[in-house]
Amino acid sequence: MAAGRHSRLSEWFNRRGWSDIIISAPYIWLLLFFLLPFLIVIVIAMSVATRTPSAPPFGYGGDNPVLNFAGYARFFEDELYLRALVTSIINAFVAMILCLLIGYPMALGLTRMQSNWRNILLMLIILPFWTSFLLRVYAWMGMMGKSSWFNRLLTDIWNMVTPEGWAVSSIPMMHSNFAVVLVMVYTYLPFMILPLYANLERLDPTLDEAAMDLGTRPFGVFWDVTLPQSIPGIIAGGLLVFIPASGELVIPTLVGDAGSPMIGRVISDEFSSSRDWPMASSIAVALLLLMVVPTMIYSHFQTKAEHKPENRP
Amino acid sequence: MRRRPIFLISVLCFGFAFFYIPILSMIVYSFNGSRLATVWGGFSTKWYVSLFSNRQVGAALLLSLKIALISATMATILGTMAGIALARFRRFKGRLFFSGMVTAPLIMPDVITGISSLMLFILMAEWIGWPATRGFTTITLAHITFSMVYVTTIVQSRLISAERDIEEAAMDLGSKPWQVLWDITLPVIFPAILSGWLLAFTISLDEVVITSFTTGPGNTTLPLLIWSKVKLGVTPDINALATIIVLVVGIGVVIAGWLMNRAEKQRDRDARLAYRANE
Numbered sequence: 001m002a003a004g005r006h007s008r009l010s011e012w013f014n015r016r017g018w019s020d021i022i023i024s025a026p027y028i029w030l031l032l033f034f035l036l037p038f039l040i041v042i043v044i045a046m047s048v049a050t051r052t053p054s055a056p057p058f059g060y061g062g063d064n065p066v067l068n069f070a071g072y073a074r075f076f077e078d079e080l081y082l083r084a085l086v087t088s089i090i091n092a093f094v095a096m097i098l099c100l101l102i103g104y105p106m107a108l109g110l111t112r113m114q115s116n117w118r119n120i121l122l123m124l125i126i127l128p129f130w131t132s133f134l135l136r137v138y139a140w141m142g143m144m145g146k147s148s149w150f151n152r153l154l155t156d157i158w159n160m161v162t163p164e165g166w167a168v169s170s171i172p173m174m175h176s177n178f179a180v181v182l183v184m185v186y187t188y189l190p191f192m193i194l195p196l197y198a199n200l201e202r203l204d205p206t207l208d209e210a211a212m213d214l215g216t217r218p219f220g221v222f223w224d225v226t227l228p229q230s231i232p233g234i235i236a237g238g239l240l241v242f243i244p245a246s247g248e249l250v251i252p253t254l255v256g257d258a259g260s261p262m263i264g265r266v267i268s269d270e271f272s273s274s275r276d277w278p279m280a281s282s283i284a285v286a287l288l289l290l291m292v293v294p295t296m297i298y299s300h301f302q303t304k305a306e307h308k309p310e311n312r313p
Numbered sequence: 314m315r316r317r318p319i320f321l322i323s324v325l326c327f328g329f330a331f332f333y334i335p336i337l338s339m340i341v342y343s344f345n346g347s348r349l350a351t352v353w354g355g356f357s358t359k360w361y362v363s364l365f366s367n368r369q370v371g372a373a374l375l376l377s378l379k380i381a382l383i384s385a386t387m388a389t390i391l392g393t394m395a396g397i398a399l400a401r402f403r404r405f406k407g408r409l410f411f412s413g414m415v416t417a418p419l420i421m422p423d424v425i426t427g428i429s430s431l432m433l434f435i436l437m438a439e440w441i442g443w444p445a446t447r448g449f450t451t452i453t454l455a456h457i458t459f460s461m462v463y464v465t466t467i468v469q470s471r472l473i474s475a476e477r478d479i480e481e482a483a484m485d486l487g488s489k490p491w492q493v494l495w496d497i498t499l500p501v502i503f504p505a506i507l508s509g510w511l512l513a514f515t516i517s518l519d520e521v522v523i524t525s526f527t528t529g530p531g532n533t534t535l536p537l538l539i540w541s542k543v544k545l546g547v548t549p550d551i552n553a554l555a556t557i558i559v560l561v562v563g564i565g566v567v568i569a570g571w572l573m574n575r576a577e578k579q580r581d582r583d584a585r586l587a588y589r590a591n592e
Binding site for chain 1: 318320321322324325327328329331332333334335336338339342349352353391392394395397398402405407411414415416417418420421422423424425426427428429430432433435436439454455457458461465489490491494515519521522536539540543544546547551552555558559562563566567570
């Protein structure tokens with residue numbers, strides 16, 4: 001009896017059980033710990049905040065107990081939320097453009113290096129990925145503070161080049177959107193360089209040489225030959241910077257201006273300080289909707305890039 | 314002869330200065346004798362001494378390592394399974410949905426992952442009574458979830474690019490599919506699994522936002538300890554702690570990269586020798 005059951009079990013395992021286990025274990029895990037929390041956010045966004053200190057601070061009631069859009073309505077009525085959303089988009093966008101302006105020449109420069117140098121430099125670009133994100137933000141806090149050597153250096157330069165009336169004792173860098181963008185560029189620059197490098201490295205150098213032989217000047221070669229071919233890399237790198245930067249919490253909390261917060265910080269404050277779960281959930285859903293568009297663009301270009309080599313001879 | 318790209322090289326120099334000057338500045342100031350974090354007061358190692366005598370730091374590090382070890386191992390098992398499912402099983406129910414669920418956590422903002430996980434854990438405690446308190450268990454569950462998808466990405470891309478000749482040969486010789494997976498596929502993708510584990514381990518060790526939401530009273534990981542101090546400003550003892558972390562991680566990554574590179578080269582050489590012997 002036991003042996004019979006055992007052989008039935010092993011038959012099931014050999015036939016399809018092994019693959020069922022491999023599929024279902026991560027599937028169930030993600031359903032439980034990723035999808036379910038996400039659904040909870042969507043449901044709670046429709047609920048009403050309650051002020052009980054112990055129980056989860058949300059409930060159902062009011063005029064529309066099931067589909068309550070009060071949270072979303074407040075999102076559009078209260079200026080704070082829309083302003084935070086716009087601040088986030090602007091900060092992330094400016095950081096993305098600056099990353100592109102710095103990262104593109106760096107990636108292009110890497111492709112022109114000898115391969116042993118190139119590997120070392122690539123390693124140096126990837127290395128910050130592995131070291132603590134928090135500490136990289138912290139390193140800039142030390143650089144930007146009013147009495148730091150970096151701030152004093154910049155202040156001296158400023159006082160030297162500007163007329164006397166403009167002299168300042170220090171440059172107010174910390175707790176501003178400037179600081180947020182600067183640190184974003186610092187932490188997300190590798191996300192721009194690596195996809196751009198991967199794209200530029202695959203380009204055919206004979207095209208450059210042909211254009212050079214035909215008398216095109218170096219900048220003309222870049223503008224007419226290299227740049228159009230690197231658009232997939234620009235889009236991939238740009239979105240890899242924009243998407244995480246727009247939902248950032250650590251950077252605006254540490255170096256940002258509390259007066260014009262980014263959306264991530266607003267979500268966190270609504271949730272933890274105000275204990276307003278429905279409002280925090282509504283903003284979270286709004287932020288996700290904002291991120292759907294760039295993500296769709298990204299995956300569209302990714303699938304196109306994956307299919308491209310097949311078209312080539 | 315090609316002209317030297319002077320502009321590109323100067324931007325590269327600027328870029329690397331931009332990358333490394335803040336970190337170097339932090340390292341230099343960790344040896345600052347002054348209590349004021351940004352005013353130089355002579356060379357001193359006293360912040361390191363006070364760091365090593367700080368029990369709180371040791372306890373936080375231990376908790377972080379424990380969480381990272383368990384969550385990276387679980388994430389590697391689950392993430393590898395998901396990678397195999399997506400790369401090798403062409404058709405199964407809900408495949409498209411599954412692949413969406415594997416990519417979504419990669420772009421989900423940490424804040425949203427954090428609050429949604431916390432809501433789940435609070436409601437779970439309310440409804441089924443487990444996990445009763447927040448702390449080690451809830452942090453580990455959250456870490457497994459967000460780090461497993463990184464493992465999946467690595468394993469999946471390795472599986473897609475791997476040669477399938479040996480797997481097919483084993484199938485032709487009558488091996489059961491799961492034996493092929495166990496004896497051939499897994500050893501072939503082992504380097505990818507290892508780098509997936511390493512990535513999961515380091516992101517767990519580094520995670521602060523999701524951890525800050527899913528932790529409970531008295532459970533302070535190392536990033537949480539740093540987070541709570543850094544919010545108050547720059548202090549010399551955090552400079553010292555940061556220096557140690559950056560150096561340990563940096564050296565570890567360089568050594569790991571070198572070892573993996575060497576193993577890869579060795580394997581290529583062995584493969585070439587084997588082919589030559591067969592000819």
